[in-house]
Amino acid sequence: MKGCLLTGYPGFLASKLLKEMQRRNEDTQFALIVHPSQLDKAERLAANKQNVRLFAGDITKEGLDLDAEQTEWLREQMTHVFHLAAVYDLAVPKKIAEDVNITGTRNVNTFAQSLPLLERYIYFSTAYVSGKRVGVIKEDELDQGQAFKNHYESTKFEAEKLVAELKNVPYTIIRPGVVVGHSVTGETVKFDGPYFIMRFLDRLRYIPIPYLGKSEALFNVVPADYIVDATLCLAQSEDAVNRAFHLTDPSPYESRELYRMVCKELLGKTPSWTISPALVEFALSISIFRRFFKVEKEALEYFRCTSQYDASGAKGVLAKGGVQCPDFKDYVSSMVKYYKTHRRDPDKLIQVK
Template sequence: MTQVLITGFPGFLASRLMVRLTDFYNGYHFICLVQKKFLPQAEKLRTELMAQHPSLNGRLELVTGDITLPDAGLEPAVLDRVIQSAEDVWHLAAIYDLAIPREPAYLVNTVGTGLIAGLASRMKNLKHLFYISTAYVSGKRTGTIYEEELSAGQSFRNHYEETKYLAEVEIRKFRHDLPLTIFRPGIIVGHSQTGETQKFDGPYYVIQVMDRLPKGFLMTLLGSGNHTVNLVPVDYCIGAMAWLATHADSAGKVYHLTDPSPLTQLEIAQSFSDALGKNLHFLSVPSWLAKGVLSIGPVAQLAGLPSVLVDYFDHPHQYDCTNTLAGLEGSGIRCPSFREVSPVLVRYFLEKKKEFATRQALY
């Protein structure tokens, strides 16, 4: 049985990725690295996953540790077993927060990634190291961004982007010595069939604002509305990663897990308006004005829209995903049009809005 070390559990992506991986290959034993403070939550989730997916029974092992410590903070006996027997490493742990201060972001996202890569380099039977980055290591770059590109002198909009970029720089130092694959998702939204998500942020802020508006009302766009926004359902990202990891010759490659035909901000807003039955009208405003107004605390609180959204909803860039499309050929896995997905997301939001609070994703 293949021993797999995975970080980021009990996070939304890591837990669902393990289930999807077993759809393609049933010989995995997962060693889940969990921060001690998240252990009760991880144990609860493990019980739920094994009840829902009996094939996982006895194959989800929880070990406490911390990616920011040498040897991931593993106990000596566990560390020795990982070094001797682990064949695959999936590194998903990160702080996914656009407002995070630089110091904790750098420690977790950059230093932690380098330490996990260093640990992987000591594994006696390592076959593959998979790293989950983000498409937004591109920072403020414009135009078409290709999968093999990383450093192009770009600047960054926040510490999340910068520290994930630096993490890629760090892990690429091992590229010639380790079988490394890098996945770069776009902005991940809920499940395309069920709408399930872990939190209501990003484009969900827009849904929340629209939900409060009366029918036929006027709503301003965050900038021109003419630039595309790369939103991808979580099930597409997970399915693509699992397939590429188990079926494609992925070592040494970078994959953009992005929508090959993304909608513009205006098209996304119209799809949300239609799904909510609002028949809203939209007005374009300069991005500098939208960001300036939303940077005023009381206004941002009243509007329910963080100013950082402007940076992602009004930026002239596209992500090439040639490697991903080629690797998924024949798999039946495709990124659905966001027009298909938006009604599902809105329905889930309406069902869950009273019990849901926007919350930071787990690391």
């Protein structure tokens, strides 16, 4: 790997990818496309890092808003592109999601096509491009006429289609499930996704804890270190060229069981009764309740999702590289411990309106 371009820095996954790639590839030149609003933070985090250059750019603009000299240097150096920059907020307005996720990906696609030394283009999608589909979702499926739960899903779907339509570009599409912190340290950058469970339970700690319905839906959680290791394995595998991969838990737990494990680890007790999900959803449709429980209404959809993400393609390729997904029960304690230590950190809290 001569040169590697990343978008999405200083985001959590982009930062972890950079750190691991630097460890494995000491001679690689890394170029980070950083939005001007994130440049100060990126400069602090990248200080003293070897072989790293930061470029103030904007993926929503043609040419990534780089000047001719910067563009020429990148064309002479870059052999790999990792496109992670996106808006991940489940409640994101449509226009913002379209600008960043669709227009941004189109511009990164065009830039990648202009790189004469390009060996691989790795695009970060999401397993939830499946939208409201139910049943088994396969890795070689994308457009099945599905509807979507929110603008995040629909725009990531449209963006992935743009990548899959590229000609003469060796791409690999990564579709993670719900990403949580490191399986050993628990480290994460934001308390969203399953962490909403913990925020909800924190508010109920002094009363008997309810289950949120009786759903047998599976909840697909994967730790960040698995995503990093799996991505780098796929990025180097010839078996992964022009394919999409579900980086999801091959043996996911039911939402109810995952909720029980988190509750036991966080509060030292388990749920003892069941509340109607419709009642919870109604409550979270009212802003005062959302702010009290610190939970986004949109997050509920993912706890009752009846999709099953077939990850057999990823499992087969990753097995050759010795990469496998940890079991949630083996890292839930690390995840909860980190949350308990940092739950009052304002930088990690998702602001709920």
